[in-house]
Amino acid sequence: MNRLIIKGNIISADSFNNISIYENGYIVAEDGVIREVTGKLDRKYGSDTVTDYKDALIMQSFTDMHLHAPQYPMLGMGLDMSLLEWLNTYTFPTEAYFRDEGFARSAYSMLAKELIRNGTTRVVMFSSIHRKATLILMEELDKAGITGYVGKVNMDRNGGRDLEEETGESIRETLKWLDECKWENIKPIITPRFTPSCTNELMQALGKIAEERNLPIQSHLSENVSEQEWVSSLHPDCSHYYMTYEKYGLWNGRTVMAHCVWSDEEERKAMKESGVWAVHCPSSNINLTSGYAPVKEMIREGMNIALGSDIAGGDSLSMFSNTVSAIKSSKARHMMLEGKPDFLTVEEAFYLASSAPAAFFGEKPGFAAGNPLNAIVLTDSSLPSVRRLSVKERFERSIYRREPHAVKAVYSNGKKVL
């Protein structure tokens, strides 16, 4: 058995609106799994080595529940457009480059390293339509120590000349890709891009594959009003966007839907009843002027909800920044609706970026015993302050601002990866 003990000021998002703090506390992990978090180390660990991070903060690392790896090269560009224009002008042409395996290798290796440097250790991620580039992406993430799910994108209509598959080819390539996935910690997820990109025949086949192979599913839902109108013209039999996934077996407790900005009460009820996950991507929703998602309403209604960077609709890979965006987006909505509903606090938004998605992976919130150790060690000693700050104040400041190279160490799935 391999025991790891780390010491510092431990911050654990144990519930939605409350963090637990252990000043000068210890996390004890055995074979990569947390055994306990404690303020005082038991004598039985006396002979074990303790990695002492002294006054640093030790927080849970982040899970990014929605992002597009092949949009990494266009991060921070084209953001004065709205969704459908942005897809056709920037996104589809950029993703088409990933037919080149050498290009994919260098871009994905950089992406994986940047995720770790930003404290993101787990992802639910879109690749492109390219099978080989998707395998390269999975390999690079695995090499960097990242865990989670990656999906080869399926799209057999409305992608333009360079980013579209024949229906049969899309299905065959997906099956081949699934057979080639060989990683223990990076697993495949079925990924119809969104309803306008997939014919009914393809949707049907993907639903069947997901069911037969017991695979999770990811896609987009009700991101923007023009998109909703387009979907409704493609599926006049469906009164709601979600039904276009539901009717093909793509709607269940292992489905992850990005955005849901314009999901009305009925669509949200369907999500809650089926246990579908909504991924709130506030930076992207503001950049592409999609709207402010009703996050607090969704939480009150008991939906499964987590945060995503949605790069490159989002402009930052950093889940610190996206956590701040979630707070600001909820405050904008709060002001717009004259104080109703209330807004996300720092603790709540951090919970959505760390503990909430843990449930999707079958884990408990916070640094709970039994969870794999996923943690960030942060220093803030060079930031100015006029008095001694509490750990809680330092936690809040660290979400909003950090000194250069503040992330000193990162643990993913029990291993030190930075």
Ligand SMILES: [Zn+2]
């Ligand atoms: Zn997206």
